[in-house]
Amino acid sequence: MASIKTKQIIPLLFVGLGLVFAVIGFTQLGFWNSVDGPQPGFFPAIMATVMVLAGIISFFQSLKDDKNAEYKLPELLVISAGLGIYVATFIIGLVPTIILYIILWLKLFEKSSWKATLIVLAICSFITIVVFGMWLGIQFPMGLLQNIL
């Protein structure tokens, strides 16, 4: 997969983030009051300023760095799976989403056997339902399924 020059982009993003925090800190939250002393914006504004300066230095350092970060497709699949779990939970609920995720992941992506899939499913069901659901008393979201039921 083609490499992206995130080594240069990241310091610039940090500079941008630092500027936002600094501007809000200095202008909206208040920096210093002659009676009360430091205001809510005092500390984050100073830190954001340091971040902007460090970001600029880091950007110039990154220009000398020839190596680029490489992002592989399977890594992006893990992220997609995580986001998929998040979205699907609102539709079918958390527990069914987890079951579906394990089966799809192990059968379609990893091409695992049914035996291995069911063992992993049993371990995850134990953790989710017994440990978190029954022992810790967590009420899992049921999504739109709740309305239908």
Next chain:
Amino acid sequence: MENLELLLRGFTVSLTPMNIGAAFLGAILGLIVGAMPGIGSLAGVALLLPLTYKFDPTTAIIMLGALYYSNMYGGSFSAILLNIPGDSPAVMTALDGYPMAKKKKRPGQALFTANMSSFIGGSVGIIILTFAGPALANLGLKFGPSEMTAILLIAMTSISWLVGENPIKGMLITMVGILLASIGMDTLSGAPRYDFGSMYLLGGIPFTPFVIGTVGFSQVISLINERNKSSENEKVDTKLSIRGSLLTKHDFRRLLPPALRSGFLGTFVGVLPGAGATTGSFMGYAVQKKFKSEEELGTGAIEGIAACEAANNAAAAGAFAPLLALGIPGSGTGAVLLGGLMLWGLNPGPLLFQNNPDFAWGLISSLFLANILTLMIAIMVIPFLTKILSVPTKYMIPIITVVCVVGSYSTNNSMYGVLVMLLSGILGYVMQKNDYPTAPMLLSFVLAKLLESNMRKAFIISGGSLNIFFTRPITLVLMIIFIALIVVPIVRSLLGRRKKEYTV
């Protein structure tokens, strides 16, 4: 003597069936997590944090403390048998552990050496903690806002300087942690800030999902590339037994001096902010090179395994001293433990030993208990290690993902926690890819509010003058250290560059 009496009182807390059970569970989980290549103590403690909500704070920290501690034992297993360190402190163990297991055909003895050295080093560390912890807390009682500001600045600077190769990146990622922690309510006035109109952001970024994502989910993303290596793991076909793994008297005589020496060295390293078990292990091995070993280090020498294993366990114990006495964690894992303590309503710091002696001494005594329990379990699991280490990584990926999702949801029964976990996981992954260490971000995220409140109080006391940081003796010494921590690496880097140009 007073410390010993308090320690005995601590044993009455830690030796309840519930706490023994928690230490036992923590020790087993720590060994497993430590033995699994690529997970490590930081992710292990982060993933298990939600499980402890059911316990009272003392039981919870006893379990997490035992887990962190036994993780150091577990890390050596895969290093010795597979030449794949379970976590970073075990990197040095592989140098002698693997050759001893393969070339010398003594895998059981290599494991036994690692276990015994971990026990000796850990015992030295815990004994020193018993005496140094309260002494450090007494010193901490003399600290006002200016001293606390200076020491927190040192803690944050040293970890960003020590972890990773590029101090600027360390500083940048430290600032990210501080700014993320400043979202929500202002520490002193309670005024909302940086909420951008979001109800969720008004409550701040929840600690547990943030940590689970940064270290747990980002680890899963990285593990995906390791999943095909499981076939190598399956090659472990050596059958081990406890009897066949016992050390001879001669082996034990070789093990003892380096283990004791590294125990003292590792404890000292563990107390330093930012140094931690990995630095302890590296230093233990480096120091052993200066001493005589029966065999050359790197060829499967018992002394090599003993030096680094004793040092990393001692460092893990030593790290509890600044954590409990000053409320300053020495590593990423320490930061997660501190975050957990804060979630349970405890404020680690100089007053902890006075206000919550049962908790502080219960924890210290539980480390003794965990050390013995872990040694026993570590020896008993030797025959089953080949099976534990043969679990393919591809099955660990969905299991850890599920723990990440469910654990972050359970923090406040909200999908907001899952969203924070996913986003911080992506952030941690991108940071790792671009050589930004994530430990400084966690440390600064936990310490930011403490630093801010102390810094602002110091400025209120001084009427806005910076003199407060340079006129009080303790603050002055600490500020000199802080400035040196910033200036020395820059000067060294400039001198190094000039030298390079000169030689070219």
